[in-house]
Amino acid sequence: MEKRLVLGFVALFLVVEGREVSYDGRSLIIHGQRKLFFSASIHYPRSTPQMWASLIAKAKKGGIDVIQTYVFWNLHEPVKGQYDFSGRADIVRFIKEIQAQGLYASLRIGPFIEAEWNYGGLPFWLHDIPGIVYRCDNEPFKNFTTKIVNMMKSEGLYASQGGPIILSQIENEYQLVEDAFHEKGPPYVKWAAQMAVELQTGVPWMMCKQYDAPDPLINTCNGMKCGESFPGPNSPKKPWLWTENWTSQYQAYGKDPITRSPQDIAFQAALFIARNGTFVNYYMVFTIDICTVTYLHYHGGTNFGRTASAFTSTSYYDDAPLDEYGLIRQPKWGHLKQLNGAIKSCSSPLLFGAQSTLSLGPKQMGYIYRRNSRECAAFLVNRDDTKIVVVRFRNSSYELSPNSVSILPDCKNINVKSNTRSIRTSKKFNELGMWQEFRDIIPRYMETSTRSKILLEHMNTTKDKSDYLWYTFSYQHESSNSKAVLKVQSAGHVLHAFVNGVLIGWARGSHERPNFRLEKTIPLNNGSNNISLLSVTVGLRDSGAYLESRAAGLRRVKIHDIQKSTDLTYYRWGYQVGLIGEKLQIYMDQSTSKVEWTNLSSSPNPLTWYKTRFDAPADNLSLGLNLGSMGKGEVWVNGQSIGRYWASFRTPQGAPYQTWYHVPGSFLKPKDNLLVILEEQNGSPLGVSLDIISTVSKN
Numbered sequence: 209m210e211k212r213l214v215l216g217f218v219a220l221f222l223v224v225e226g227r228e229v230s231y232d233g234r235s236l237i238i239h240g241q242r243k244l245f246f247s248a249s250i251h252y253p254r255s256t257p258q259m260w261a262s263l264i265a266k267a268k269k270g271g272i273d274v275i276q277t278y279v280f281w282n283l284h285e286p287v288k289g290q291y292d293f294s295g296r297a298d299i300v301r302f303i304k305e306i307q308a309q310g311l312y313a314s315l316r317i318g319p320f321i322e323a324e325w326n327y328g329g330l331p332f333w334l335h336d337i338p339g340i341v342y343r344c345d346n347e348p349f350k351n352f353t354t355k356i357v358n359m360m361k362s363e364g365l366y367a368s369q370g371g372p373i374i375l376s377q378i379e380n381e382y383q384l385v386e387d388a389f390h391e392k393g394p395p396y397v398k399w400a401a402q403m404a405v406e407l408q409t410g411v412p413w414m415m416c417k418q419y420d421a422p423d424p425l426i427n428t429c430n431g432m433k434c435g436e437s438f439p440g441p442n443s444p445k446k447p448w449l450w451t452e453n454w455t456s457q458y459q460a461y462g463k464d465p466i467t468r469s470p471q472d473i474a475f476q477a478a479l480f481i482a483r484n485g486t487f488v489n490y491y492m493v494f495t496i497d498i499c500t501v502t503y504l505h506y507h508g509g510t511n512f513g514r515t516a517s518a519f520t521s522t523s524y525y526d527d528a529p530l531d532e533y534g535l536i537r538q539p540k541w542g543h544l545k546q547l548n549g550a551i552k553s554c555s556s557p558l559l560f561g562a563q564s565t566l567s568l569g570p571k572q573m574g575y576i577y578r579r580n581s582r583e584c585a586a587f588l589v590n591r592d593d594t595k596i597v598v599v600r601f602r603n604s605s606y607e608l609s610p611n612s613v614s615i616l617p618d619c620k621n622i623n624v625k626s627n628t629r630s631i632r633t634s635k636k637f638n639e640l641g642m643w644q645e646f647r648d649i650i651p652r653y654m655e656t657s658t659r660s661k662i663l664l665e666h667m668n669t670t671k672d673k674s675d676y677l678w679y680t681f682s683y684q685h686e687s688s689n690s691k692a693v694l695k696v697q698s699a700g701h702v703l704h705a706f707v708n709g710v711l712i713g714w715a716r717g718s719h720e721r722p723n724f725r726l727e728k729t730i731p732l733n734n735g736s737n738n739i740s741l742l743s744v745t746v747g748l749r750d751s752g753a754y755l756e757s758r759a760a761g762l763r764r765v766k767i768h769d770i771q772k773s774t775d776l777t778y779y780r781w782g783y784q785v786g787l788i789g790e791k792l793q794i795y796m797d798q799s800t801s802k803v804e805w806t807n808l809s810s811s812p813n814p815l816t817w818y819k820t821r822f823d824a825p826a827d828n829l830s831l832g833l834n835l836g837s838m839g840k841g842e843v844w845v846n847g848q849s850i851g852r853y854w855a856s857f858r859t860p861q862g863a864p865y866q867t868w869y870h871v872p873g874s875f876l877k878p879k880d881n882l883l884v885i886l887e888e889q890n891g892s893p894l895g896v897s898l899d900i901i902s903t904v905s906k907n
């Protein structure tokens with residue numbers, strides 16, 4: 209069965225006139241010439257600089273003209289006034305690479321970006337600015353936007369300067385939260401727009417999903433009335449639904465894994481074109497791209513380190529045309545290339561030709577665009593969502609999959625072979641002697657230096673320097689009856705409860721419900737008991753209004769004893785931010801020796817660090833660390849965090865949400881690489897393996 213679907217695409221019409229990039233009611237205007245462009249997002253910090261050239265080249269080969277990326281504020285300004293534009297944060301190098309390959313760039317500055325990125329891209333130090341309300345007119349927003357624009361200008365990167373950047377974005381889907389800001393919303397939109405325009409980039413600014421985006425910002429939705437103007441009353445979905453559906457594609461813990469197939473989305477994307485291959489529909493596709501964080505992640509990549517937002521996995525849109533490892537995935541990449549090529553070769557009939565429709569069956573329709581006898585494009589749509597239908601079109605038979613759109617450039621068929629992922633184990637770490645361990649220290653109340661009579665809010669206490677916050681107290685119990693019940697309410701995200709140094713239970717929230725309760729019978733000694741509750745965040749939220757006032761960590765703690773029930777919410781609490789191993793950075797080669805590592809114990813213990821060394825496979829291949837045997841924690845390779853893992857969080861079907869964790873080749877040396885795993889639970893490192901990820905063609 210031929211597959212003729214594409215994942216989706218973005219079309220930009222660019223008309224060029226002088227050096228400035230401008231636009232009219234229907235398109236962007238560059239050099240006086242109307243053109244059809246395809247845009248794809250590749251987020252620079254989600255891969256390594258060593259991968260950028262190849263990713264961009266593969267996008268170009270796939271027919272992409274514009275690379276779109278966000279700008280990740282908290283990556284660039286982790287500490288107020290201290291900037292980082294090195295390594296994965298080298299945005300100038302990324303944009304210059306785009307330029308070197310002859311492509312254009314679209315820069316979504318935000319500075320709030322959402323993007324399944326920690327805190328929606330906002331640096332956590334903003335939280336300590338007294339009275340700050342994020343996404344309101346404030347100096348830090350302006351300063352960062354100015355900083356980036358000036359940096360791009362000084363490097364000559366705007367199209368108005370001969371550079372590749374043809375578009376920039378300010379804010380991101382603000383309208384979705386605007387009501388929550390009441391009367392402060394509209395002036396902010398005006399302020400942000402004016403602030404952006406005053407920066408004089410010579411290329412248009414846009415606001416997405418902002419109906420009242422002030423002139424001259426491009427209102428990427430209203431002009432096209434996304435909802436209403438989507439053609440036809442028998443449209444199965446409105447554009448905004450499609451948008452919503454795009455956002456449900458990334459992997460998050462506790463979120464239904466991929467509720468909608470790429471084919472289904474491709475169906476929608478292709479339908480946009482099929483049902484009216486004129487300007488409007490392309491513009492709408494373009495609009496949706498600009499508006500939607502998740503539209504067409506041409507390459508998703510990896511949320512390295514602690515950069516993922518709350519409950520989001522490190523593997524990001526692994527099912528994009530270029531997968532997490534940067535490998536071309538078929539048939540998506542090929543379909544997209546074919547579609548790009550097809551539409552480009554047909555841009556004349558699509559832009560200027562006549563549309564005709566042809567009924568091919570009760571729920572099957574052909575949309576044909578023809579300018580002259582040579583220039584033609586056709587879309588064969590099957591709206592039947594249950595069965596394959598064979599139709600005749602121009603003397604040929606076509607099998608149309610359920611809910612599909614077949615794209616026929618030059619009114620001929622396209623066909624792309626699929627490939628599948630192949631995973632081959634390169635190295636097993638299955639021998640006791642390969643590992644050493646260090647059990648992190650469970651702090652007791654008496655040993656803590658930060659004290660408070662209340663339960664502190666988690667993020668405000670850690671300042672997001674660590675995921676971990678210890679809440680400790682000492683509890684007096686006067687009875688030989690050892691049983692009591694510990695009850696904890698947490699605003700998120702995970703809790704490990706230790707009583708006198710022993711893990712007695714754990715609980716967690718999920719992407720959809722970060723808050724949770726833990727209720728557990730605990731053994732108590734007659735006399736004093738040391739209770740240590742380890743609260744863990746798994747990335748900070750990336751969406752919603754008033755992110756500055758969100759809470760995580762413990763909200764209420766009680767112990768029900770036989771003699772009494774004690775509310776410990778207001779009590780003598782001792783705090784410790786982070787783990788000892790983190791503080792000493794024992795994942796770094798030069799500081800592993802700061803603690804004493806021992807041989808692997810016969811059974812796993814919670815809150816344990818594991819370390820081993822390995823040689824890289826001979827060829828510089830795509831590598832994934834299989835952590836299926838582990839529980840939850842973080843992994844470092846030669847001191848660089850490849851991210852948080854959470855194999856013990858299972859889908860309703862019982863599988864880990866994510867098993868393989870990307871180890872970029874540039875993190876490795878040929879010999880003696882240091883692998884350090886921090887395990888919070890009882891996972892076993894003996895099941896870990898280093899696997900080679902590749903693709904193999906199939907028919």
Ligand SMILES: *[C@@H]1O[C@H](CO)[C@@H](O)[C@H](O)[C@H]1NC(C)=O
Nearest residue numbers: 288289346347348349350351
């Ligand atoms: C913003 O930039 C101005 C000028 O560079 C500086 O004086 C001010 O401290 C900055 N404010 C913030 C909040 O970063």
Ligand SMILES: *[C@@H]1O[C@H](CO)[C@@H](O)[C@H](O)[C@H]1NC(C)=O
Nearest residue numbers: 438439440483484486487488
């Ligand atoms: C297709 O686009 C044209 C030109 O923009 C418009 O006039 C027409 O109404 C559209 N067709 C549908 C079905 O929306």
Ligand SMILES: *[C@@H]1O[C@H](CO)[C@@H](O)[C@H](O)[C@H]1NC(C)=O
Nearest residue numbers: 584600601602603604618619
């Ligand atoms: C289909 O076949 C008929 C008869 O063989 C021919 O006359 C006609 O031109 C063909 N149509 C196309 C679109 O090729």
Ligand SMILES: *[C@@H]1O[C@H](CO)[C@@H](O)[C@H](O)[C@H]1NC(C)=O
Nearest residue numbers: 640641642643805806807808
């Ligand atoms: C640790 O394991 C090694 C063998 O891998 C063994 O020689 C050594 O005695 C062990 N040390 C301890 C303290 O058990």
Ligand SMILES: *[C@@H]1O[C@H](CO)[C@@H](O)[C@H](O)[C@H]1NC(C)=O
Nearest residue numbers: 652654655708733736737738
């Ligand atoms: C609790 O911790 C203190 C030190 O902070 C220690 O002296 C005591 O033995 C501990 N109690 C228990 C029951 O472990």
Ligand SMILES: *[C@@H]1O[C@H](CO)[C@@H](O)[C@H](O)[C@H]1NC(C)=O
Nearest residue numbers: 336664665667668669756757
């Ligand atoms: C955050 O902590 C500081 C002390 O470090 C405190 O003054 C402030 O009120 C706290 N803010 C919130 C929102 O809890």
Ligand SMILES: *[C@@H]1O[C@H](CO)[C@@H](O)[C@H](O)[C@H]1NC(C)=O
Nearest residue numbers: 685686687688689733734735
């Ligand atoms: C608890 O221990 C104390 C001595 O530490 C003892 O006097 C008391 O009888 C014990 N209470 C019970 C109920 O066992």
Ligand SMILES: *[C@@H]1O[C@H](CO)[C@@H](O)[C@H](O)[C@H]1NC(C)=O
Nearest residue numbers: 258824828873874876877878
């Ligand atoms: C793998 O290739 C990258 C460049 O793509 C290079 O930076 C890295 O050092 C190589 N790794 C090894 C282990 O050779």
Ligand SMILES: CC(=O)N[C@H]1CO[C@H](CO)[C@@H](O)[C@@H]1O
Nearest residue numbers: 444445449450452453456468
């Ligand atoms: C989140 C969302 O809008 N999901 C929708 C995606 O599309 C399917 C099929 O049309 C709907 O059932 C979902 O509600």
